Amino acid sequence: MDGEDKEIKDWVTRQGSKKPKIFMGRTGKFKKMKFVGIDVGGTNTDAVEIEDGEISYVKTPNETESVVKSLKKIGRDADRIVVSSSLPLNVLHERKGGATKIILIPGPGLDFSYLGSTVKGYVNHRGDIVEEIDPDELREELSDKKDNLAIIGKFSNRNPSLEKEVYEEALNLYKDSEIALGEDVQGLGFPRRVGTTILNAKIKRSVYSLTKEIRAVSSSFFYFKGDGGIIPDFVALENPMELVNSSPATAALGSYYLTGEDGLVVDIGGTTTDFVEIVNGRPRISEYITLFGHETLVRSAEAWAIPVGGDSFIRFSEDPLRIGPERRENAVAFGGRYLTPTDALNCLGEEIGDYKKSIEAMKEVSNDSKSLSDDVIDAFVESICRESSKVNPSKIICTGYLGRYLAPMIGRRLGCRYITPEHAEVANAVGAAVSRISLALYMRIDTDRGKMVCNGEVEDIGKRGSFDPEEIVSIAREKVRELAMEEGATEEDVEDVCLTYFDSYDVIRGGYRNGQISNCIVQISPGISSEVAR
Amino acid sequence: MRTGIIYHEAYLKHEQSPTHPERRERLAYTLDQLREEGIFEDPRIGIIPPREALLDEILLVHERGYIDLLKRMAVSGGSIDLDTRVSAGMYEQMVLAAGGALTAAEKVFNGKVRNAFALIRPPGHHAKPGIGAGFCYLNNMAIMVKNVIEKDMAERVAILDWDAHHGDGTQEIFYNDPNVLYISIHQDGRTLYPGSGFVDEIGLGRGEGYNICVPIPPGSSDDTYRLILNEIYIPVVEEFKPDLIAISAGQDNHFTDPLTSLALTAQGYAQMMREAVKLSEKLCGERLVTLLEGGYSVEGGLPYVNLGIIAAMAGMSIDKIREPEVYKEVLNRRRRNVRGRVERTLDELRHILRDYWDCFR
Ligand SMILES: [Zn+2]
Numbered sequence: 001m002d003g004e005d006k007e008i009k010d011w012v013t014r015q016g017s018k019k020p021k022i023f024m025g026r027t028g029k030f031k032k033m034k035f036v037g038i039d040v041g042g043t044n045t046d047a048v049e050i051e052d053g054e055i056s057y058v059k060t061p062n063e064t065e066s067v068v069k070s071l072k073k074i075g076r077d078a079d080r081i082v083v084s085s086s087l088p089l090n091v092l093h094e095r096k097g098g099a100t101k102i103i104l105i106p107g108p109g110l111d112f113s114y115l116g117s118t119v120k121g122y123v124n125h126r127g128d129i130v131e132e133i134d135p136d137e138l139r140e141e142l143s144d145k146k147d148n149l150a151i152i153g154k155f156s157n158r159n160p161s162l163e164k165e166v167y168e169e170a171l172n173l174y175k176d177s178e179i180a181l182g183e184d185v186q187g188l189g190f191p192r193r194v195g196t197t198i199l200n201a202k203i204k205r206s207v208y209s210l211t212k213e214i215r216a217v218s219s220s221f222f223y224f225k226g227d228g229g230i231i232p233d234f235v236a237l238e239n240p241m242e243l244v245n246s247s248p249a250t251a252a253l254g255s256y257y258l259t260g261e262d263g264l265v266v267d268i269g270g271t272t273t274d275f276v277e278i279v280n281g282r283p284r285i286s287e288y289i290t291l292f293g294h295e296t297l298v299r300s301a302e303a304w305a306i307p308v309g310g311d312s313f314i315r316f317s318e319d320p321l322r323i324g325p326e327r328r329e330n331a332v333a334f335g336g337r338y339l340t341p342t343d344a345l346n347c348l349g350e351e352i353g354d355y356k357k358s359i360e361a362m363k364e365v366s367n368d369s370k371s372l373s374d375d376v377i378d379a380f381v382e383s384i385c386r387e388s389s390k391v392n393p394s395k396i397i398c399t400g401y402l403g404r405y406l407a408p409m410i411g412r413r414l415g416c417r418y419i420t421p422e423h424a425e426v427a428n429a430v431g432a433a434v435s436r437i438s439l440a441l442y443m444r445i446d447t448d449r450g451k452m453v454c455n456g457e458v459e460d461i462g463k464r465g466s467f468d469p470e471e472i473v474s475i476a477r478e479k480v481r482e483l484a485m486e487e488g489a490t491e492e493d494v495e496d497v498c499l500t501y502f503d504s505y506d507v508i509r510g511g512y513r514n515g516q517i518s519n520c521i522v523q524i525s526p527g528i529s530s531e532v533a534r
Numbered sequence: 535m536r537t538g539i540i541y542h543e544a545y546l547k548h549e550q551s552p553t554h555p556e557r558r559e560r561l562a563y564t565l566d567q568l569r570e571e572g573i574f575e576d577p578r579i580g581i582i583p584p585r586e587a588l589l590d591e592i593l594l595v596h597e598r599g600y601i602d603l604l605k606r607m608a609v610s611g612g613s614i615d616l617d618t619r620v621s622a623g624m625y626e627q628m629v630l631a632a633g634g635a636l637t638a639a640e641k642v643f644n645g646k647v648r649n650a651f652a653l654i655r656p657p658g659h660h661a662k663p664g665i666g667a668g669f670c671y672l673n674n675m676a677i678m679v680k681n682v683i684e685k686d687m688a689e690r691v692a693i694l695d696w697d698a699h700h701g702d703g704t705q706e707i708f709y710n711d712p713n714v715l716y717i718s719i720h721q722d723g724r725t726l727y728p729g730s731g732f733v734d735e736i737g738l739g740r741g742e743g744y745n746i747c748v749p750i751p752p753g754s755s756d757d758t759y760r761l762i763l764n765e766i767y768i769p770v771v772e773e774f775k776p777d778l779i780a781i782s783a784g785q786d787n788h789f790t791d792p793l794t795s796l797a798l799t800a801q802g803y804a805q806m807m808r809e810a811v812k813l814s815e816k817l818c819g820e821r822l823v824t825l826l827e828g829g830y831s832v833e834g835g836l837p838y839v840n841l842g843i844i845a846a847m848a849g850m851s852i853d854k855i856r857e858p859e860v861y862k863e864v865l866n867r868r869r870r871n872v873r874g875r876v877e878r879t880l881d882e883l884r885h886i887l888r889d890y891w892d893c894f895r
Contacts, residue, residue, distance in 0.1 A: 108800070108838055108858060110571045111851040122858050125566045125837055130858035155570055188569040288575075295575075505566060 033531055036078040037433025038067060039250060039426070040085035040210070042327060043270025043311050043334075044401065047074045048429035050532055057426045059401075061334065067210065071217045079488060082432040083233075084224035084246040087210055088203035090271055092244070092292050093307055094326055097202025098147025103138075103170075104194065105153035105162050107131055115194050116150070117141050119166070126507055127158035127517065133165050142170055149174050150201040152182030152194045158505075158517070177208040184238040186442065186501055186521060187297040195294035200241050207240040224250055224432050226300030227285050227500075228526025229440040235455050241298050245289065247428055248276035248303030249526065252283035254431030255397045257528055258421035263395035264388060266410065267428065268402040270311035271327045273384055276303040277391060282527065299500060304390075308383050310342040310402040314376060316365060323379055332361045339365065344376035345405050352405075381409045388414055395419065399427035436529035437489035440500075441480035441522050445472060448507055448515025454479055466506065466516035473499055476522040484524050496525040535580040537848040538647035539573075540634045541565075542584050544627055545655045561655060567837030568844070578848045582641055582650070584634035587677060592632060594680040595673055595707060597664045604628065604671060614666045624656075628671045631656055635678035638823045639778070643687045649814065649822035649847050651783075653840070657827045659701035659782050660728060668699065668727060668828075675782050675825055676707040679714055688777035688821075689713060694767060694810065695720070696759070697784020697827040698794040700731025700747065704782065710741040715774045719762055721787070721796055722749040733883050736890075743890025746770065749879065752795030753870025754787075756802030761873075763809050765880050769893035771813055779814045779822045781807075785829025785839045789868045790861060797869040800835055804842030804852040811846060822847070834861055 034051040040062070047070035048057040058073045060066040067083070075081055091097050106112045107122025107130075119138050122131035142149075151166045160183035170179055180200035182193045211233050214221055222230040226245035236243055251267040256278050267274040276283050283301035290296065307325035315322040316339075329336035332343045333353035343358035347369050352358075362369040388396060388410065395417040398407035404420040411418030423430060444453045447466055452459045467475075481494040504518035546561055573579055592601060606612075608625035631654040638650035658674035660667045679691045693708075695701040695718040708714040716737075723729045737745035748762050771779070785803070787796035807824070814822040824843065829836060835857050842855040857865075884894040 106854075108854055108856045109567070109841055110573075110845060111854045113854075124858060125563050125570070130860045188566065189572050189575065190570050191572040192575070505562065 034078045035433045035529070035532060036071075036075045036081045037250075037429040037431065037435070038070060038081065038083045039247070039429035039432055040067060040083070040087050041247075041269050041428070042086055042090050042272060042309060043330065045070050046426040046429040047071065048426050048433045049074045049078070050430075050433050055423055055430065057423070057429065059426070061330065063330070065213060067214050068217050071214070075218060080437070081218055081221040082224050082230055082435055083214060083221055084250045084428060084432045085207075085210055085243065086247050086269070086271070088206050088240060088244045089247070091203050091206050092199065093272065097199075100198050100201045101142070101144060101146040101149045102194070102198060103141060103149065103151045103166055105133070105151075105156070105166070106190065107154050109154065112190065112194070115191065116152075117144075121153065121162045121165075123153055123155045123159045123162055125155055125158070126505065127155060129159065129161060133162055135169070138166060138169055142173060145173050148178040148180070148201040148204070150180050150182075150194070150197040152190070152197045154190050156181070156183040156193075157186060157519070177205050180204055185241070185297050186239075186519065188503065189297055192288060192295045192297045196239070196241050196296040196298060199244070199291060199294055199296065200239060203240050203244060204237075207237060207243065211237060222437075224435065225440065226289075226298060227523075228253065228283065228301060228435070229438045229523045230435055231440050232455070235440075235442070241296060244291070245298070245300040245303065248274050249283055249301040250428040250431035250435075251399055252276050252278050252301060252431065253435055253526070253528060254427035254429070255399055255421065256281045257430055257434045257532075258423055258427060259397055259419055261395065261397065261419065263397045263419070264391060264393035265397045265399060266384060266388060266403070268384070268398065268400035268406060269309045270401065271307070271309045272305045273308055273387070273400070274303055274305045275387055276301055277393075278397075304387065306383055306387055308380065311336070311340045313338055314340065316372075321375060321379060323376065323383065331358065333358045341376055341380045342402065344373035344380075345402070347373035348377065350405055377409070381406060381413060384410055385413045397421070399424045401425045434528045434532045436493040436524065436527050437484045437487050438524040438526040439480055439484040439487065439489070441476055441483060443472075443476045443479065443520045443522070445475075445518045446515065448517070455483075467518065469502065469504055469518075472504065472518045472520055473502065473522065476520045480522050480524060489524070490530050492530040493527075494524050496527075497522050498525050535646070536578045536648050537844065538580050538582045538638065538641050538650040539844065540582050540584050540638045540650060540652035540654065542630055542634065544630050545634075545653060561653060564653070564837050564840040567841055571841060573841070573844060576848070576850075578850070579844070580647065582637060582647075584630055584637045584652070584654070586626075586629045587632035587636055587672075591636060591681050592629070592672060592677055594684055595663060595676045596661075600664045600666075604666070614671070615668075618666055618669055618671070620671070624671075628656060630654075631658070632672045632674050632677045635674040635823070635825050636681060638825070639678050639682050639687070642778070642821050642823055643682070648820040649811065649824070651824040651826075651844060651847055653826050655826065657784070658825075659695060659697060659704045659784070659827050660699070661703045662706050667703070670703060673703045673707060675701075675704050675780060678823065678825070679708070679780060682778060683713060690715070690774065690776045691778045691780055692771045692774055692776035693717065693780045693782065695782035695784070695827070696787065696806065697782055697829075698786040698791065698796050699727055699784065699828060700749075701782055701827075702728045702730050705731070705735065705745055705747075708741065709737055709745055710739045712740045712744050715744050715746075715771065715776065717746045717748070717767055717770065719748045719750060719759065721754075721794055722751055725752055726794060733879060733886060736886060743887060746883070746887065748883065750796070751870070751872045751875050753797055753868060754872050754876065755789070755797040755869045756799055756805070758872060758876050759798060759802055759806055761876060762880070763806060766883065768809065768813060770891055772817065773891055773893050775817060777818050777821065779810055779818060781810055781822070781824045782827045783824045783843060784827035785836055788829065788835040788839055789865045790834030790857075791829065795868070797865060799865065800838035800842045800855050800857055801852070803839045804846045804855045807843045807846035808852065811849075834864070
């Protein structure tokens with residue numbers, strides 16, 4: 001076992017071995033296929049299995065090898081496993097991503113020195129190296145070691161050599177899983193590629209660990225992306241920021257599957273509450289989102305979140321008391337030491353987990369524990385309503401594990417209809433399970449070198465002249481359909497393919513067109529699989 | 535929003551032939567650079583789509599017979615001269631380029647932006663009322679300026695044409711016009727197309743003194759332009775007090791341009807633009823319109839030149855604007871010490887113009 005593996009093993013073991021709670025339920029009628037959706041939330045890991053018309057699920061507290069345990073319970077001989085994880089997002093929310101050393105290779109242009117440390121070297125718009133790295137300067141710059149490292153060169157996705165050079169040198173100081181490269185982020189826009197890569201550096205490790213954990217029990221699975229697409233796990237490791245905001249899209253798909261209605265989904269989790277609007281059965285997609293002050297090149301369902309959830313730490317000492325932004329432990333009702341909104345609900349008559357413990361603990365804080373709990377829930381509902389009212393919803397669909405307790409209060413305060421569907425507490429996992437194989441394909445065609453790269457696999461196409469853009473896109477569309485069908489998608493599900501990125505440029509030397517390099521991302525349009533259609 | 539970039543995808547389509555110097559890589563590479571630098575997402579900058587120029591607006595400059603000829607050739611195909619062919623569908627592109635210039639001026643005058651850069655193709659400054667030439671069909675600059683004055687947006691406009699070639703078309707159109715100051719800095723006509731633009735071409739009739747040609751020798755670089763700006767352009771424009779500063783921003787004076795022999799750098803362009811912006815702040819409420827003209831160096835400097843111009847217009851830092859270091863040798867081979875010759879030209883100019891401008895007395 002190498003050092004890194006041991007570290008991940010240790011990390012997993014440290015999470016303890018509490019016995020998972022198991023809830024089971026059933027509904028609906030479907031074909032006899034078995035689809036598993038896993039949603040790693042801030043507090044629990046939910047695993048949903050949909051087979052022959054039945055939804056059954058396991059909820060496992062995160063303080064165990066939660067995904068592994070869930071999969072052992074539920075994922076046996078599944079036809080497809082799709083994982084959505086809020087783990088990386090929570091790492092960012094709770095500022096546990098560590099300090100990032102940022103090495104930029106910007107060359108000439110605008111002044112980007114405010115974004116990080118600049119070293120010599122430059123790749124131009126055609127992907128030629130026109131300025132070299134200065135190894136001494138680089139070593140000097142790297143010696144200022146931090147927790148992780150982001151390396152971003154201008155036009156690096158047209159030629160990653162300089163980033164690779166920095167990476168090789170950095171391996172003396174950092175592990176591979178602590179280094180993020182700009183080349184893995186598709187799209188032009190250096191400042192946004194910097195932002196995305198910095199965040200990748202902070203979350204890469206957690207996504208690595210999660211992947212290893214799952215791989216131990218399942219040889220292949222998909223990750224659910226923020227824009228509702230799904231990609232094979234190994235593709236996700238390159239640009240994990242694509243996974244970071246997956247929860248809104250799963251919530252939208254899951255809610256729509258469970259209710260068949262458009263509206264504002266309010267997904268109340270343990271660590272955060274997410275908001276996403278469903279229009280015509282789908283979330284809206286934002287091209288480029290800004291996260292934690294970093295502008296990114298990440299596409300994602302249009303959603304917003306507040307760092308307030310059922311397990312949020314409560315600052316009683318502040319006046320008025322404040323909920324969040326961090327989650328310290330489980331609610332007292334689930335063995336934690338600090339009171340949370342979940343415990344306050346128990347003091348008001350709900351019976352969530354070991355509710356008596358909540359009541360005892362609340363009494364220790366206040367003589368009038370009921371009115372204190374009222375204050376907590378009032379503040380909790382108020383912050384949720386403040387966010388909801390930004391879009392003036394006519395209907396809210398409350399999901400997440402506290403959804404059904406809070407929906408009436410939120411609906412009343414907003415004066416709108418509210419729905420809490422059956423299985424609302426695992427809506428996100430349902431969303432992952434019912435997702436069609438909305439596979440994304442990253443394709444690069446280089447006619448000069450006669451190569452085509454599809455999701456990391458290199459194919460020889462032989463020397464040839466340039467392609468029309470339409471031709472490239474149609475090759476990609478066919479290819480992604482083919483791949484999705486190999487993964488088991490039905491013909492009906494692969495009909496609708498969207499183009500999410502295209503960029504093509506001619507390589508001209510000495511006045512002659514030498515070749516053409518095209519980058520293109522296509523994706524089967526996200527939606528609910530025809531195999532589980534309501 | 536401070537700076538508008540007028541751009542339309544159709545500007546990429548204009549291509550006389552794949553090997554013609556005025557080909558589309560020119561804009562494509564610039565756009566890639568701008569995208570990579572994040573220019574289009576900067577809050578100081580906005581992309582503005584052009585409108586088409588109306589026939590009446592074009593007819594303020596060009597003769598009806600010539601326009602009819604262009605339209606006919608754009609159906610059947612044809613040639614104005616050896617460098618300037620007309621192919622199918624090209625008329626629409628010309629009208630959209632002229633319209634881009636008009637859009638730039640309108641956005642500046644209605645206060646939507648402080649200044650605007652029209653990234654238009656095909657270029658225009660060699661086009662005359664009755665005939666196109668030198669890759670130019672419609673004179674975008676002249677159409678813009680005539681319309682701005684005709685529509686009472688401005689009374690006086692100062693044009694700086696820093697394209698490597700003398701803008702003989704623009705000069706001819708305003709040669710008698712005292713309300714349009716035309717200053718052209720270009721490679722000496724004895725060494726470059728179109729072979730005109732000498733110091734004694736100062737305008738005619740009421741326009742006498744309002745046409746200034748500054749021919750410069752091959753090898754002229756940043757310091758030459760800086761000298762001319764300080765000694766001629768800035769004092770004359772300050773005295774002229776325009777309502778609008780317009781710039782024919784050719785890029786063929788760059789040291790990598792294959793068709794000319796000048797040696798300006800991206801940093802030089804950025805500094806020139808910064809001076810023009812300062813002047814616009816001082817004299818005319820920041821109103822400044824820049825139009826793309828020639829510039830055919832697809833291999834080297836264009837992306838950095840355009841970036842430098844935009845950065846200067848938008849008030850961004852231009853400290854890191856430069857070409858990649860591999861071009862240093864090209865620059866050193868091309869740059870010459872021309873200071874003495876330029877000083878003599880400037881002395882001659884000041885002498886010729888002393889009756890028209892107080893600053894030269
Ligand atoms: Zn020119």
